[in-house]
Amino acid sequence: MTPAIETRNLQKVFGRTLAVNGIDLRVARGTVYGLLGPNGAGKTTTIRMLATLLKPDGGSARVLGHDVAREAARVRAKVSLTGQFASVDEDLTGYENLVLVARLLGFAWRAARARAAELLDAFGLAEAAGRQVRTYSGGMRRRLDIAASLVVRAELVFLDEPTTGLDPRSRNQVWDIVRAIAAEGTTVLLTTQYLEEADRLADRLGVIDQGRLIAEGTSRELKAACGERTLHVRLTEAARLEEARVALAQVLGDEIHRGDEPAALVAKVERDELVPQALAALAARAIGVSEFSLAQPSLDDVFFALTGHAAEDRRTREAA
Amino acid sequence: MNTAMHRALAQTAPRPPNALSAALTLGWRAVLKIKHVPFQLFDVTVFPIMMTLMFTYLFGGALAGSTEAYLQFLLPGIVVQTVVFLTVYTGVGLNTDIQKGLFDRFRSMPIWQPAPIVGALLGDLLRYSLAAVVVLIVGLILGFRPEAGPLGVILAVALMLVFASAVSWIWIIVGFLVRTPESVMTSSFLFLFPLTFVSNIFVDPATMPGWLQAVVAVNPVTHLANASRGLMHGGVAAGDIVWVLVASVIVTAVFAPIAMRMYYRER
Secondary structure (H helix, E strand, O other): OOOOEEEEEEEEEEOOEEEEEEEEEEEOOOOEEEEEOOOOOOHHHHHHHHOOOOOOOEEEEEEOOEEOOOOHHHHHOOEEEEOOOOOOOOOOEHHHHHHHHHHHOOOOHHHHHHHHHHHHHHOOOHHHOOOEHHHOOHHHHHHHHHHHHOOOOOOEEEEEOOOOOOOHHHHHHHHHHHHHHHHOOOEEEEEEOOHHHHHHHOOEEEEEEOOEEEEEEOHHHHHHHHOOEEEEEEEOOHHHHHHHHHHHHHHHOOOEEEOOOOOEEEEEEOOOOHHHHHHHHHHHOOOOEEEEEEEOOOHHHHHHHHHOOOOOOHHHHHHO | OOHHHHHHHOOOOOOOOOHHHHHHHHHHHHHHHHHHOOHHHHHHHHHHHHHHHHHHHHHHHHHHOOHHHHHHHHHHHHHHHHHHHHOHHHHHHHHHHHHHOHHHHHHOOOOOOOHHHHHHHHHHHHHHHHHHHHHHHHHHHHOOOOOOHHHHHHHHHHHHHHHHHHHHHHHHHHHHHOOOHHHHHHHHHHHHHHHHHOOOOOOOHHHOOHHHHHHHHHOHHHHHHHHHHHHHHOOOOHHHHHHHHHHHHHHHHHHHHHHHHHHHOOO
């Protein structure tokens, strides 16, 4: 079976800027793939080329076995795109928006009305069905927008920054929807600036920066490739910290420093097999341990290691 | 996962709609917009009604001997001006759809690709007709009496719709070119004011300087106003109607292909 998405050296030029600078992407059918990168990295441009809204300037892209440039109509019939800004008509009601989309997909009037009602119900918008969309909250708009892209089952769903600007509760609702889509066997390609989102939703991740795919793999692989793991230990008695440090250093080496809390130590771990020995070393000296955990590096660490800069401005996001 | 969600996600696609059905559905959308946002219609009729009142009662007596006589001359032209001014909303609506991403949604659907444009034009025809009716009703209240009766009025409005649809194509192009709906509006004043004022809508051009008379004489709006007066009051000159139709065909032939090219072109 051909992959859901396969691109070779995909390029897009805007004026003098190489917005997408040779991306090779491969997304297996039935998986959730996350394209991760900061603003302006080329995520949206990539997704718009794959959804046939932009023509590539170089390279090739096949979506569900069809060339996006030569067989655009066939691609369009099988995919759906939810863009970065809720693309619904604000003057119309939620219900009318969905009837409109259903009609444009070929439903008869009666079937279109039934379909609109069904989707509003499933997406928790039944109560707001008769209200103009301009009165909706950001989360409601986003859900309506996604519902509009799912009026008919698509084989591949593109979600461009589905949760940007949403409050945590709305974000969780959108995540549930994405999981439900994936559970139906639909391939999902989503873009996000949020590392946590990619980590939670996607089977595989592509990290994109300045128009290039700079890393690719599962979240675990990316973390393993880029960051060393760390052992976090918290002692029951802060007084025995130095004793514990010496004991751990004999097993793990010298890279041990104090943690954020008074009785905590953080040690770099080069090989996982050493972890039980470290615990044994503490036990042999009867040093009480209240917490003992091996942590993966976060995707933030990964992004920083790959690009030399942070993936997002955290303060902006927390303020939003 | 709950069953409602499962059902909601499992719908298979029916056969794509035919071109007419897609265009009519998008026309239906335009009707809904008029229903939900009727102010837009009144906004644009307030100005012509104000002009009617001002010109009739301030200058009417001086220009035509009596306000009543002037109203008979002015009102068909005011309806023309109203409809021609409304054409800008084709561009405003299109530009709004592009900015909001709705346009991308329509373009990514398996529909007859020009349907969004054709549907918008269908909705605009309804908008033009409604605005014409509003202005005509105000005119009737003020004492406008079309001597050729309802049929003449209907034919006059029909001719205006033909010309307005042609002008709409220009606004579609502007809608593609500029960044915001507000800039579409702004650019309209540069074009629509001269187009409607440098005509014989308000005054007989006989007292204008010769060069201006020449401009007025070729302005299709002059011929549309003449034809509308003729159709509403009787005694229409075939030459005016032909001039309007030829102008509409030329404008459409020049601008519609450019607009469709821009529509198909990637952005």
